[in-house]
Amino acid sequence: MKRKINLKINGKSFTGEVEPRMLLIHYLREVAGFTGPHIGCETSICGACTVALDGRAVKSCTMFAVQADGREVTTIEGLAADGRLHPVQEAFWNEHGLQCGFCTPGMIMTSKQLLERNPQPTEEEIRHGIEGNLCRCTGYQHIVNAVKAAAAKAGA
Amino acid sequence: MATTITKTETLVGKRIRRQEDPRLITGTATYVDDIKMPGMHHACILRSPHGAAKIRSINIQPALELPGVAAVFTGKDVEGVGPVPCGASLPGLRVPPHAILAKDRVYFIGHPVAVVVATDRYIAADALDLIEVDYQPLPAVTDPEKALAQGAPAVHPEWPDNVAFTYHQEGGDPDKAFKEAEVVVKQRITSQRLIPTAMETRGVVAEYRGAEKSLTLYSSTQIPHLLRSLVAQMLGLAENHLRVITPEVGGGFGSKLNVYAEEALMGFVAMKIGKPVKWIESRRENFQCTIHGRGHVDYYEVAAKRDGTVLGLRLKLIQDLGAYHQLLTPAIPTLSVLMMPGLYKFRNVTADIVGVFTNCVPTDAYRGAGRPEATHGIERMMDLLAAELKMDPAELRLKNFIGKDEFPYATATGLSYDSGNYAEPLKKALELVDYPKLRQEQKQAKASGRLLGVGISTYGEICAFGPSPATPAGGWESATVKIEPSGKVTVMTGASPHGQGEETTFAQIAADELGVPIDDVIVVHGDTAVVQYGIGTFGSRGTAVGGPAVYYALQELKKKIQKFGEMLLESSDVTLSGGHCVDNKTGKSVSLAQIASASYRAMKLPPNTEPGMVATYFWEPPNFAFPFGAHVVVSEVDRETGHVEIKRYVAVDDCGNIINPLLVDGQVHGGVVQGLGQALYEQAVYDDDGQLITGELTDYAIPKASMVPWIESSHTTTPSPVNPLGVKGVGEAGTIGCSPAVVNSVVDALSHLGVKHIDMPLLPEKLWNLVQQGGQA
Numbered sequence: 001m002k003r004k005i006n007l008k009i010n011g012k013s014f015t016g017e018v019e020p021r022m023l024l025i026h027y028l029r030e031v032a033g034f035t036g037p038h039i040g041c042e043t044s045i046c047g048a049c050t051v052a053l054d055g056r057a058v059k060s061c062t063m064f065a066v067q068a069d070g071r072e073v074t075t076i077e078g079l080a081a082d083g084r085l086h087p088v089q090e091a092f093w094n095e096h097g098l099q100c101g102f103c104t105p106g107m108i109m110t111s112k113q114l115l116e117r118n119p120q121p122t123e124e125e126i127r128h129g130i131e132g133n134l135c136r137c138t139g140y141q142h143i144v145n146a147v148k149a150a151a152a153k154a155g156a
Numbered sequence: 157m158a159t160t161i162t163k164t165e166t167l168v169g170k171r172i173r174r175q176e177d178p179r180l181i182t183g184t185a186t187y188v189d190d191i192k193m194p195g196m197h198h199a200c201i202l203r204s205p206h207g208a209a210k211i212r213s214i215n216i217q218p219a220l221e222l223p224g225v226a227a228v229f230t231g232k233d234v235e236g237v238g239p240v241p242c243g244a245s246l247p248g249l250r251v252p253p254h255a256i257l258a259k260d261r262v263y264f265i266g267h268p269v270a271v272v273v274a275t276d277r278y279i280a281a282d283a284l285d286l287i288e289v290d291y292q293p294l295p296a297v298t299d300p301e302k303a304l305a306q307g308a309p310a311v312h313p314e315w316p317d318n319v320a321f322t323y324h325q326e327g328g329d330p331d332k333a334f335k336e337a338e339v340v341v342k343q344r345i346t347s348q349r350l351i352p353t354a355m356e357t358r359g360v361v362a363e364y365r366g367a368e369k370s371l372t373l374y375s376s377t378q379i380p381h382l383l384r385s386l387v388a389q390m391l392g393l394a395e396n397h398l399r400v401i402t403p404e405v406g407g408g409f410g411s412k413l414n415v416y417a418e419e420a421l422m423g424f425v426a427m428k429i430g431k432p433v434k435w436i437e438s439r440r441e442n443f444q445c446t447i448h449g450r451g452h453v454d455y456y457e458v459a460a461k462r463d464g465t466v467l468g469l470r471l472k473l474i475q476d477l478g479a480y481h482q483l484l485t486p487a488i489p490t491l492s493v494l495m496m497p498g499l500y501k502f503r504n505v506t507a508d509i510v511g512v513f514t515n516c517v518p519t520d521a522y523r524g525a526g527r528p529e530a531t532h533g534i535e536r537m538m539d540l541l542a543a544e545l546k547m548d549p550a551e552l553r554l555k556n557f558i559g560k561d562e563f564p565y566a567t568a569t570g571l572s573y574d575s576g577n578y579a580e581p582l583k584k585a586l587e588l589v590d591y592p593k594l595r596q597e598q599k600q601a602k603a604s605g606r607l608l609g610v611g612i613s614t615y616g617e618i619c620a621f622g623p624s625p626a627t628p629a630g631g632w633e634s635a636t637v638k639i640e641p642s643g644k645v646t647v648m649t650g651a652s653p654h655g656q657g658e659e660t661t662f663a664q665i666a667a668d669e670l671g672v673p674i675d676d677v678i679v680v681h682g683d684t685a686v687v688q689y690g691i692g693t694f695g696s697r698g699t700a701v702g703g704p705a706v707y708y709a710l711q712e713l714k715k716k717i718q719k720f721g722e723m724l725l726e727s728s729d730v731t732l733s734g735g736h737c738v739d740n741k742t743g744k745s746v747s748l749a750q751i752a753s754a755s756y757r758a759m760k761l762p763p764n765t766e767p768g769m770v771a772t773y774f775w776e777p778p779n780f781a782f783p784f785g786a787h788v789v790v791s792e793v794d795r796e797t798g799h800v801e802i803k804r805y806v807a808v809d810d811c812g813n814i815i816n817p818l819l820v821d822g823q824v825h826g827g828v829v830q831g832l833g834q835a836l837y838e839q840a841v842y843d844d845d846g847q848l849i850t851g852e853l854t855d856y857a858i859p860k861a862s863m864v865p866w867i868e869s870s871h872t873t874t875p876s877p878v879n880p881l882g883v884k885g886v887g888e889a890g891t892i893g894c895s896p897a898v899v900n901s902v903v904d905a906l907s908h909l910g911v912k913h914i915d916m917p918l919l920p921e922k923l924w925n926l927v928q929q930g931g932q933a
Contacts, residue, residue, distance in 0.1 A: 019278070021278070022278070026277075029189075029190075030192075034183070035183070035186075035187075035189075035190035036182070036183020036184070037183070038187065038189075038355075038356065038406070039189065039436075040355045040356065040357070040439065041439040041852070041853045042438060042439055042440075043439065043852050043853055043854050045852075045853040045854055046355060046439075046853055048355060075183060076181075076182065076183030077182065077183045077184070079182075080182055085181070085182070089181040089182065092177070092181050093173050093174070093177045093178070093181055094173055096173065096174065096818045096819065096821070096822050098177065098180055098181065099407075099655035099656070099657070099822055099826065100354070100355065100356065100404075100405065100406045100407040100654055100655030101176075101177075101179075101180030101181075101185055101404065101406065101655065102187065102354075102355040102356040102404075102406030102407060103355045104180050104181060105183045108181065123866070124862075126861070127861040127862040127864070128861075128862050130861045131860045131861055131862045133861075134355065134853070134858060134860065135355065135861075136353055136354060136355050136407050136409070136826070136830070136858060137355075137407055137655050137822075137826045138822055138825060138826050139822075139824075139825030139826045139827075139828055139829035139830075139864060139867065139890075140825075140829065140859075140861040140864050141821075141825045141864075141866065141867055142821070142822055142825065143861065144861070
C-alpha cells in the first residue's frame with residue numbers, strides 16, 4: 001500500500017507515492033535523483049548516507065522516506081550556493097580531506113553540523129564529532145585539518 | 157640546435173590540491189550505483205548460509221511467480237560461463253574449478269547460489285526469500301592449522317589434506333648459519349584475516365546490445381583492462397566487443413584488484429534478459445564474498461651471534477587461502493617470502509609455504525599484500541632478538557642494516573634493492589622522539605607502575621609492480637598524451653586511480669614538461685573504449701610505473717612539438733619553454749596551441765612527420781622500487797582496562813622523490829591507520845561451522861576518527877634509479893610500517909611482566925588478562 005509524501009529536498013518540493021518500506025536514502029537517490037549521499041553499510045555505522053533533516057544530520061539509510069513527509073532535507077548537492085562552495089567543502093578540498101570521495105558527502109554534512117554546534121572545536125571534539133562517519137582512505141588527519149581550517153576561516 | 161628545455165614554473169614537488177575533488181565534494185561524481193539506464197533491472201544474489209553443504213535441490217518457482225521478477229538463474233544455467241580466473245601459477249598448484257554460481261555444493265558462507273533479476277531492487281530482495289534450497293550441511297574447517305590436521309574435514313573432497321600448494325625458497329646456507337649461531341630465537345607469529353572494507357562496496361552495471369553483440373560493464377574495479385580480457389574469456393565474447401568502464405571507485409585497497417563471479421554473472425544476465433542490469437553488493441555481502449587479506453600463521457627462527465650480527469632466517473608460513481583461488485590468492489604469500497629479510501643483511505634464508513584451503517572466502521591482495529605480514533614477522537623477530545641479547549632494538553637494527561653504499565643490493569631471496577639509506581629515517585625518527593630522554597621517561601613511568609612502551613619498526617617494501625617477468629599479466633604501464641588542436645592537453649593513463657590522486661599528479665608532470673597551466677591538462681582513465689590497454693592501480697604502482705609512462709609519452713611528444721616549432725619559426729634554434737616554442741635568435745615564438753593547430757591542419761609538415769599531436773608510451777620498468785622508512789610508536793596500556801593509548805606516532809618514510817607532498821601525506825596517514833586497525837582492532841572471525849561472526853560493520857571494527865592518534869609524518873629522500881622521476885611508491889608503506897611498531901611498543905610496555913610476544917589484534921581483553929596474570933595469559 002503506497003503512501004503519499006511531500007517533502008522539500010535542497011529547496012525543491014517533491015510529491016509522490018512511495019512504499020512505506022522505502023528507505024529515505026533510496027528515495028533521495030533513486031526517486032529524487034540526488035546521488036550525492038551514498039550507501040556504505042545499511043546499519044547506521046558508516047555515515048556515508050548522512051543528510052540534514054530539518055537542519056539536523058541524520059543517516060538516511062535507517063529512516064523511511066515516509067518519515068520525511070512534510071520535512072526538509074538537505075543533501076551534499078544543496079550545500080554550494082550560486083556556484084560557490086560551502087566553506088566546509090572548500091576546506092575539504094584545500095586540506096586534502098578526501099581520497100576516494102565515497103564517505104565525503106556524509107563527512108561534510110556531519111562536519112557542517114559539528115561546526116554549527118561548536119564553531120571552534122578542539123581536535124578531540126572534532127574526532128568525537130565525526131565518529132559516526134567512517135573513512136577508510138585518509139586516516140582522518142586531513143579531515144581534522146579541514147574542519148579546523150573551516151572553523152578558523154569562519155572565526156577570522 | 158638548442159633543445160634544452162627550461163621550465164618557467166614547476167608544479168612537481170608542490171602541495172597542490174586535487175583536480176578530482178570538485179566533483180567529489182559536491183556529490184556530483186558518478187559511482188556505479190549512481191548509474192541509471194532506461195529499462196534497467198536489479199539483481200540480488202542468493203548466498204549460502206552454510207560454510208560447507210551439499211545442495212540437494214533448488215526450487216526457484218515461487219520466486220519466478222512474484223510480480224516484477226524477470227528471471228532467476230542458478231548454477232546449471234551458467235555452466236557455459238568460464239571459471240573465475242586465478243592468474244597466479246605455482247608448481248603443482250591445485251586449482252579447484254570456481255564456477256560463478258555453485259551447483260551441487262557450497263564451500264563458504266556467502267557462496268553465490270542463485271541470482272534474481274527484477275524490475276526493482278526491493279522486489280529482487282523479496283524474491284530471494286522465496287527461493288527454496290535444500291542443503292545438507294557438512295562439517296567445515298575455518299582455521300588453517302586445524303585444516304592441516306589429520307582427519308580434518310576436506311574443503312574439496314578431492315584433496316583431503318586441504319593443501320593447495322607447497323613452496324620452498326632458500327638462499328645462502330641456512331643450515332650452516334643455524335649450526336654456527338650463538339643464539340637462536342623462535343616465535344610463532346600470526347597476521348590475522350582482515351576485511352579490506354572499501355567504503356564503497358563492489359557493484360556492477362551490465363548493458364548488452366544484441367545487434368552489435370557488445371557488452372558494456374561498469375564495475376568498481378582497480379583493473380579495467382585485465383577485467384575486460386578475463387571476463388571476455390569467461391563469457392566467450394570477443395574482447396573488442398566488451399567495454400569495461402570504471403566510474404568513480406570508492407576505494408579498493410586490493411579488494412578490487414580482482415575478477416569476481418558477479419562481474420561475469422551480470423554480463424551473463426544482461427545478455428540473457430536483453431535489458432541493463434545492476435547489482436550492488438550489500439555490506440554483508442562485501443564482508444562475506446569480497447576477498448579478505450592476510451591470514452598467516454608464521455613460524456620464525458632467527459640465528460645470530462651474541463654481538464647481534466644476524467646470520468640466518470627460517471620461516472614456515474601457513475597461508476589461509478579460503479575455499480578458492482581468486483586472481484592472485486596463492487601468489488600473495490610468495491611476496492612475504494621475498495621480503496622476509498627486511499632491511500637486514502640476512503645472507504642465509506629458507507622459507508616453506510603451505511597454502512591451505514579453508515571454508516572461508518578467499519584471501520588475496522589487501523593493502524600491502526604479503527609485505528605487512530613479512531615486515532611484521534621480521535620486525536617482531538628483531539625485537540625478540542634484541543630482548544634475548546639485552547640490546548637496544550634501535551642499536552640492533554642499525555648494526556644489521558644493509559649499508560647505504562651497498563646498493564643495488566642483491567638479497568638472499570633473489571631481489572635487487574634499488575636504493576636506500578636505511579639508517580637515516582631511523583635516526584631521524586629517534587631524534588624526533590628524543591629517544592634517550594624517552595627511554596628515561598619510560599623507566600620512571602614503569603617505576604611508578606605505568607605501562608609505557610616504545611616500539612620501533614623499520615620497513616622495506618617491494619612495490620611499483622613490476623617488471624613484467626615478475627607479474628602474471630604484464631608489469632608495464634601505458635600512457636597516451638594528446639595535445640588537442642586548441643592546445644589543451646589530455647593524458648590517458650592505463651593505471652586506474654581510485655582515490656590516489658593521479659588526475660592531479662600526472663597533470664603536474666604534464667604541465668611541467670609542456671610548460672602549460674595545470675588547468676589546461678585533464679587526465680582520463682578507466683574506460684577500455686577510450687584508454688589504451690593498461691594494467692591498473694595496485695601494489696603502489698600508480699605513480700611509480702604509470703608516472704614514468706606519462707613522462708616518456710611527453711618526451712615523445714616534445715620531439716614532435718620541437719619539429720613543428722622549428723618549421724613554423726623557420727629556425728633550427730628553437731626552445732620549448734612556458735608553453736611556447738621560442739626562436740632563440742629572433743625571440744619570436746609560437747604557442748603550443750598554434751603548434752597543435754598546425755599539426756592537425758597539416759597544411760605543411762616537417763620532414764618525416766605525421767600530422768597530429770599524440771604520443772603513446774608503454775613503459776616497462778627495469779626493476780621494482782623499494783621504499784623504506786622507520787616508524788616509532790609510544791604507547792601506554794591502561795592497567796585497569798587493557799586499552800592501548802598511542803601517545804605518539806612518528807613516521808619517517810622514504811618514497812624517493814615526491815610529486816605532491818600533500819597527497820603523499822594522505823597516503824601515509826591512510827596507510828598507517830589501516831595498519832593500526834590490524835594492530836589494535838580488526839579481525840575477521842569465523843566460527844568452527846564457517847559462520848562469519850564479524851559479518852557487518854557493527855561487528856568488525858575499522859578505526860573511527862576518535863580511535864586514531866595524530867601522525868607525525870616526515871620524510872627522507874632517496875631517489876629510485878629505476879625510473880626517470882626518481883619516485884618509489886607510497887600507497888602501502890604506512891600499512892607495512894605500522895603494525896610491528898605498535899605491537900613492539902605494547903610488548904615493550906609489558907616486557908617487565910615477562911611478555912615477549914602478543915598476537916594481533918591487541919584487544920583490551922587480551923592485554924587486561926596479560927596484566928592481571930602477570931604476563932602469563
